[in-house]
Amino acid sequence: MPSSLTPTAPSPLRLRIARLSIFVSVIVLAVKYSAYYVSGSGALLSDAIETILNVVASIGTLWAVSFAARPADDNHQYGHGKAEYLWAVIEGVLVVLAALGILLIALHDAFHPMPIDAPFFGVTLNALAGVINLVWARIMISIGRRHTSQALLSAGEHVQSDVWASLALLIGVSLIPFVHWNGLDPLLSALVALNVLWTGFCMMRRSMSGLMDEVPSADLVEKLRLLIAQTGTGALEAHDLRMRKVGSLFFVEFHLVVPNHMQITEAHDICDRIEAAFRQELGQASIHIHVEPEKMAKRHEPGQNSVLVLSS
Incomplete structure (x- = not known):
């Protein structure tokens, strides 16, 4: 005896958060690029590059949340909910690719170290971007859990991982003038890349479990x-x-x-x-x-x- 199921309307809050995430990621990207521009730090550039991915991911999250909210139809009789898992996997792949790109930049900078200009000004700008990201990540994770949205949850955890990487950069880049070692800059870039790489693998693992219909607890x-x-x-x-x-x-x-x-x-x-x-x-x-x-x-x-x- 199959039960009837009336599709629920898309959550306005989920869609609003997905739209706002695009605006927030663009603002953070502008601030982080400014931090790189005034300092010339390859580590801060790697952080800005990772934020470009956040912009792309935010656009994809909006698509996933909107598509998943569609009611069941003749071609998708079980609804469109798996769109969120699908996008989360794609975002995980993009994160891994971004990490590999950052590693290449770090490798180049290790062989061609450059002096860092105005590190404290660049660090201050990057810190501002980190605060914005932290607040926004907690909002997305909270709403993602409350509304069981894999797309918002993955996006929030992605942004949150960016915050911890930014924190490490704040400490590391601030130390460069004191330790007088420009090689610290590419080393920090490599650490950022490893953090991003781990985040991408975790996102793909969790999302694949949803695509493969893994049994709940x-x-x-x-x-x-x-x-x-x-x-x-x-x-x-x-x-x-x-x-x-x-x-x-x-x-x-x-x-x-x-x-x-x-x-x-x-x-x-x-x-x-x-x-x-x-x-x-x-x-x-x-x-x-x-x-x-x-x-x-x-x-x-x-x-x-x-x-x-x-x-x-």
Whole structure:
């Protein structure tokens, strides 16, 4: 018995945050490039280059959030939620490519070191950009978690990683006039690149789990098993419980074994109780319950992971 699912309207807040992220990233890019321009620091240039990626990522995030919010249609009957995971993977790839580009710049600067001009002015500008990024990253991460938006969450974590890299640069570039070692500048660029590289790999790993329909946490699956046992009174057992999550929407399906003599209306009432309990626990969910009469069901041994013996 498949449950009906009414598509929800796109979240105005998610779309507004995605649009604002483009504006914020452009402002931060301008400030960081100014920091490089007044100092000539290759490390600050690498930070600015990474921020160019933030601008591209912000545009892609807006596309992903907007596309994922579309309701299901004839060609995409399960909705468009995976667009956010797809973009998060693409953004992760772009992050990795940006890290490799920064490493090349660091390698060039290591063999051709240049003196740094006005480092403190450049550091001050970069610090301002870092503060803007930190505030904005926390906003995106918070809203991404609250609205289960993988695109906003990945974008926020990407920007936040940029903040920690900027902090390291602030300390390192400030030290150059004191240590009198221009080689510190390309070394800092290389550290920025490694941080960006790690962020990109983490983003791809997490997003791929969504694209591959990775099972939610074991605790949540076990909680659903208990809910079936508590609300499925009248049925005999349930098995083949499967679930996945796309954005904020859960997809759940399982087989429910009922006595041979049970009428359709009774089985329907049991399914309604289970579905109500699931929605109270999960929120928005598409639930499919396949009802089987006892004589036609493939019985399972109690204790197997795929079997839920119900109370009677």
